[in-house]
Amino acid sequence: xxxxxxxxxxxxxxxxxxxxxxxxxDVLGEAATVxxxxxxxxxxxxxxxxxxxxxxxxxxxGGAEVIRGSSGMLDSVRFLALSVSDSAEDVxxxxxxxxxxxxxxxxxxAEVSRAVEAVASGDAVFSPRLAGFVLDAFGAVxxxxxxxxxxxxxLSAREREVMRLxxxxxxxxxxxxxxxxxxxxVETHVSAVLRKLQLxxxxxxxxxxxxxxxx
Amino acid sequence: MRYHPDSTLxxxxxxxxxxxxxxxxxxxxxxxxxxxxxxxxGVCLGMAxxxxxxxxxxxxxxxxxxxxxxxxxxxxxxxxxxxPLDEPVPGEEPGIRRRVPGxxxxxxxxxxxxxxxxxxxxxxxxxxTSALLVVALGAGAAVAWSLGLDRSDPGRSVRYGVWVxxxxxxxxxxxxxxxxxxxxxxxxxxxxxxMVVLAVGVLAAPRAVALMTDLQDARTARVREExxxxxxxxLHDSVLQTLALIQNRAGASSEVARIARxxxxxxxxxxxxxxxxxxxxLAAELREVAAAIELDYPARIEVVAAGESVSASxxxxxxxxxxxxxxxxxxxxEVSVYVETxxxxxxxxxxxxxxxxxxxxxxxxxxxxxxxxxxxMTRAGGTATVRPGAGGGTxxxxxxxETSD
Numbered sequence: 001x002x003x004x005x006x007x008x009x010x011x012x013x014x015x016x017x018x019x020x021x022x023x024x025x026d027v028l029g030e031a032a033t034v035x036x037x038x039x040x041x042x043x044x045x046x047x048x049x050x051x052x053x054x055x056x057x058x059x060x061x062g063g064a065e066v067i068r069g070s071s072g073m074l075d076s077v078r079f080l081a082l083s084v085s086d087s088a089e090d091v092x093x094x095x096x097x098x099x100x101x102x103x104x105x106x107x108x109x110a111e112v113s114r115a116v117e118a119v120a121s122g123d124a125v126f127s128p129r130l131a132g133f134v135l136d137a138f139g140a141v142x143x144x145x146x147x148x149x150x151x152x153x154x155l156s157a158r159e160r161e162v163m164r165l166x167x168x169x170x171x172x173x174x175x176x177x178x179x180x181x182x183x184x185x186v187e188t189h190v191s192a193v194l195r196k197l198q199l200x201x202x203x204x205x206x207x208x209x210x211x212x213x214x215x
Numbered sequence: 216m217r218y219h220p221d222s223t224l225x226x227x228x229x230x231x232x233x234x235x236x237x238x239x240x241x242x243x244x245x246x247x248x249x250x251x252x253x254x255x256x257g258v259c260l261g262m263a264x265x266x267x268x269x270x271x272x273x274x275x276x277x278x279x280x281x282x283x284x285x286x287x288x289x290x291x292x293x294x295x296x297x298x299p300l301d302e303p304v305p306g307e308e309p310g311i312r313r314r315v316p317g318x319x320x321x322x323x324x325x326x327x328x329x330x331x332x333x334x335x336x337x338x339x340x341x342x343x344t345s346a347l348l349v350v351a352l353g354a355g356a357a358v359a360w361s362l363g364l365d366r367s368d369p370g371r372s373v374r375y376g377v378w379v380x381x382x383x384x385x386x387x388x389x390x391x392x393x394x395x396x397x398x399x400x401x402x403x404x405x406x407x408x409x410m411v412v413l414a415v416g417v418l419a420a421p422r423a424v425a426l427m428t429d430l431q432d433a434r435t436a437r438v439r440e441e442x443x444x445x446x447x448x449x450l451h452d453s454v455l456q457t458l459a460l461i462q463n464r465a466g467a468s469s470e471v472a473r474i475a476r477x478x479x480x481x482x483x484x485x486x487x488x489x490x491x492x493x494x495x496x497l498a499a500e501l502r503e504v505a506a507a508i509e510l511d512y513p514a515r516i517e518v519v520a521a522g523e524s525v526s527a528s529x530x531x532x533x534x535x536x537x538x539x540x541x542x543x544x545x546x547x548x549e550v551s552v553y554v555e556t557x558x559x560x561x562x563x564x565x566x567x568x569x570x571x572x573x574x575x576x577x578x579x580x581x582x583x584x585x586x587x588x589x590x591x592m593t594r595a596g597g598t599a600t601v602r603p604g605a606g607g608g609t610x611x612x613x614x615x616x617e618t619s620d
Contacts, residue, residue: 012456012460013456013460016463084456105456106459106462107463128519128551129519132519135522135555136521136522141521141523141555142522142557143557164553164555167553167555168566169553169564169566174604174605175605177605178605
């Protein structure tokens with residue numbers, strides 16, 4: 001049973017989501033503001049926090065501020081960002097603060113539940129739009145490619161392939177069968193990309209981060 | 216003349232006739248207001264219209280009152296300040312036309328005063344004070360008239376205003392200097408210095424006025440922008456959330472979700488108007504096509520773009536449209552569109568989750584794929600592949616090499 005905390009400032013959305021989530025998820029509670037979210041995370045220790053990107057309270061940093069406020073628990077508590085806006089730009093700040101993925105609020109309860117399970121098991125959740133943004137931001141479309149695997153500022157050839165397929169709407173399983181690799185390998189690649197997205201100092205990413213006062 | 220409307224329908228004939236009589240005996244006056252095409256302030260014209268007198272008699276009366284002790288002047292100024300203006304006629308310039316060139320007259324008075332001052336300065340200091348005052352008041356009035364009234368007057372050119380103000384400044388400085396070099400009395404020395412200072416002020420006035428206007432405009436714009444941002448934030452937080460909720464509760468292919476999605480898109484476009492470049496690039500064009508298709512079919516089309524923005528090739532857009540249309544019509548549900556543009560080539564992938572098509576068994580009347588997609592792309596010098604997607608559904612891949620021209 002995966003324990004979940006729902007953080008969103010709209011009660012109507014929280015209750016709707018709560019009713020929609022799979023029975024296999026155990027919703028521990030809800031929070032509506034930055035302060036409340038940080039307090040409830042420390043108190044309840046959920047495995048996954050469903051976190052709205054735009055939140056009132058705190059110093060105005062929204063979801064990213066919640067993650068930074070709970071940074072001591074990042075290895076046990078995982079964050080999945082929820083956003084009403086489907087622009088990846090909106091979400092990059094939360095990802096760079098430490099979220100393990102993002103999903104739009106238009107997604108069905110089943111989709112959100114799947115994403116929660118994936119995040120709980122340590123995987124990253126990429127939407128097609130976020131994948132498209134990553135391809136853009138790392139210059140993969142223009143043909144830039146990492147020469148070594150540990151290079152943070154560019155994607156490896158395989159990572160680029162995986163991202164392109166995700167952008168095309170492929171699920172991890174479909175990506176795996178398309179590239180003749182295991183689902184586990186796909187997940188490894190996606191996690192590697194997520195790590196680069198969080199740690200890279202490419203100017204496109206740092207520009208987003210500094211515009212949102214994350215640096 | 217306020218009455219209850221029912222009173223006209225009164226059954227009492229006597230009451231009705233009294234009411235009618237009283238109406239006839241007091242003619243309706245036009246409201247007291249100032250017209251927009253006037254001599255000086257439009258006060259006499261407005262009074263004449265209101266009272267039903269001739270304009271000439273009102274003017275004569277006003278001048279008579281003015282000469283006899285100055286009451287006419289005070290009354291005129293009082294009415295000028297308090298009587299409202301006519302509403303501007305739509306389609307015409309909103310400014311007020313004044314036929315009396317007040318600024319030029321005031322400059323003339325100042326000029327006469329300056330002449331008197333120049334003659335009097337070496338002779339007698341006492342009457343010089345009056346001359347100096349005439350110059351200062353005349354020039355000041357000219358500048359005030361020019362800046363305050365003539366600027367909004369469509370009948371006065373900018374050049375005329377510049378001339379009037381230049382002459383006023385020149386008169387002020389000239390007279391001021393003349394007064395100062397003529398061994399002035401203390402009072403005249405103060406007046407002379409004051410006039411030079413006034414002249415400098417006049418030189419700076421238009422700039423200060425412009426600066427004030429700019430500041431005002433900037434403040435208005437900022438307030439408006441803040442208000443808009445506030446509304447946008449509110450709508451973003453509440454309405455978009457609700458629309459998202461409706462969509463995910465109703466299911467991607469339901470009618471309700473489709474309406475909610477169309478509304479969401481419209482709202483988003485309004486909220487973020489001005490954020491997008493106006494140049495029609497391929498991704499923007501495909502998004503538009505997708506939006507139009509979503510309105511007609513129970514499908515949700517997500518367009519993801521990566522790479523630089525390129526202008527849309529008509530053949531590619533038409534083929535992609537056909538592919539999206541096919542996906543929406545025959546598969547429905549979620550449709551993913553991915554556009555990748557690099558220096559070398561443009562790729563568009565359209566993938567659906569339907570039952571899938573087999574090109575070989577496709578009936579001949581399904582011209583859509585064969586002609587509109589593959590044929591069109593081939594003629595444009597590109598390629599189109601239609602194949603089953605991994606995990607079900609169909610994926611159409613359009614590829615167009617960048618022609619180096």
